[in-house]
Amino acid sequence: MAQGPAKRFYKKAEVGPAEDGEGYRILLDGRGVRSPAGAPLVLPVESLAQAIAEEWEAQEEEIRPLTMGLMQLAATAVDRVDGRRDDVIAEIVKYAEADLTCYRAEGPDDLVVRQAQAWQPELDWFTEALGVPMEVTCGIMPVAQPEEVCVAVADFLRPLSHWHLSALHSLTVALGSVVLSLSVLKGRLDGGTAFDHSRLDELYQIELWGEDSEAKEKRQTVRADVLIAERFFALIDG
Numbered sequence: 001m002a003q004g005p006a007k008r009f010y011k012k013a014e015v016g017p018a019e020d021g022e023g024y025r026i027l028l029d030g031r032g033v034r035s036p037a038g039a040p041l042v043l044p045v046e047s048l049a050q051a052i053a054e055e056w057e058a059q060e061e062e063i064r065p066l067t068m069g070l071m072q073l074a075a076t077a078v079d080r081v082d083g084r085r086d087d088v089i090a091e092i093v094k095y096a097e098a099d100l101t102c103y104r105a106e107g108p109d110d111l112v113v114r115q116a117q118a119w120q121p122e123l124d125w126f127t128e129a130l131g132v133p134m135e136v137t138c139g140i141m142p143v144a145q146p147e148e149v150c151v152a153v154a155d156f157l158r159p160l161s162h163w164h165l166s167a168l169h170s171l172t173v174a175l176g177s178v179v180l181s182l183s184v185l186k187g188r189l190d191g192g193t194a195f196d197h198s199r200l201d202e203l204y205q206i207e208l209w210g211e212d213s214e215a216k217e218k219r220q221t222v223r224a225d226v227l228i229a230e231r232f233f234a235l236i237d238g
Contacts, residue, residue, distance in 0.1 A: 005062035013056035015049045018042045024049035026056060037079040044163060048074070048235040069228035070235070077166035088165050089157045096153045096178040097145050100198060102136045111204050118197045122183045129186075130156055134179070153178055163236050171229035174198075174222050184230055191230030195223045 010028035018025050023042040026033040026049055033041045033056070043049040048070070055068040065072065081088050101119040105111045127133045130152040137143040157165065164185070172181040175198040183189040189197070196203065199219065211219075 005064050008059050008061055008063055010056075013053045015046060015053050026053045028056065035075040035078045039078050041074060041078060043074060044161070045236060045238075047238060048163075048232070051231075051235055069225070070232055073166050073170060073228065073232050074163070076170075077162045081166045081169070082162040085158075085162060085165065088169055089154055092157060092165075092169055092172050092178060092181075093150050093153050095172050095176065095181075096134075096149055098142065099134065099145075099179050100176045101179045102134050102143060102145075103140060104136060104138045105201065106138045111201070114200055114204070118200060119179075122179050122188065122197075125183065125188060126179045129182075156182070161236075164233065167229040167232040167236075170225060174225045174229070184226075185233060191227045192223070194230075195226045 010031075012029055014027050015024050016027045016032075017023075018040075023044055024046050025040070025042055035041050043052065052068075052070045052074060055071050058067070101123055104115050104119075123134060123136070130149075132146065132148045132152045134149055135143045135145055157168070160168065168181055168185055171184060172178055175181050175184075175194060177198055180189065180194045180198055184191055184194045202219070
């Protein structure tokens with residue numbers, strides 16, 4: 001039988017220095033928070049630790065992890081990214097092999113224009129920043145990206161911390177695009193704009209035919225994931 005949400009077991013959530021003085025911890029009634037795998041959760045910057053402490057403080061009678069997006073990204077960084085960086089980088093690179101910005105509509109004309117206006121500037125930036133162009137096609141038939149593209153993306157990602165990689169992986173999955181996710185990471189696009197760019201076809205259809213409540217709720221959930229990742233970057237780098 002599935003367990004329900006855990007009861008709130010603490011009175012106060014606050015931030016304190018890590019025991020070795022390197023980094024910050026979230027303290028629940030003075031006891032440090034651990035990741036789901038049991039690792040000490042030590043954050044690299046106070047601003048991120050404070051924001052996560054605020055997520056804990058905002059819990060009411062029950063602890064609802066789905067309302068704690070920053071905590072989830074931080075825990076993922078500790079439990080699932082640190083120690084397996086190469087695997088996570090490879091998962092992100094997979095999205096570059098079929099990046100949505102490389103698949104253009106053949107029509108209607110106004111959708112073609114919208115895609116070009118939204119996606120081409122980011123592809124141009126990608127080419128300049130990484131030194132390799134991506135192949136673009138019309139229609140849905142797969143187009144093979146040059147091996148140099150995947151190598152360049154991997155090289156671009158390797159210097160990133162496991163904190164950045166955790167948020168970037170979440171962002172890339174949500175957007176379906178390495179190009180757009182890197183644009184958010186580098187501050188070229190805000191999260192809301194990047195999300196709208198990633199849903200151009202969907203938004204075009206909504207304009208024509210409307211949207212049912214279930215699809216709207218799902219879209220809003222994914223958009224929230226994008227905004228959380230963007231905020232995570234800002235807290236880490238700010």
